[in-house]
Amino acid sequence: MLKHNRINTFSLVVLWVRHDLETFPKRLKALEEFMLKVILPYLPNPKCRYQKEEN
Numbered sequence: 001m002l003k004h005n006r007i008n009t010f011s012l013v014v015l016w017v018r019h020d021l022e023t024f025p026k027r028l029k030a031l032e033e034f035m036l037k038v039i040l041p042y043l044p045n046p047k048c049r050y051q052k053e054e055n
Helices: 002-018 024-042 046-054
Strands: none
Touching: none
């Protein structure tokens, strides 16, 4: 099982490097951009939409 976890971790790191997400701040920024484009437009709460437009 330990060997299996190493393979998964390595493949995840390769994926991050391939998409230029090797550091944690880059991953957070990509997640924030994804949330603004994909998730927030579908939320029913207008306060969330207002916060999106503010930024």
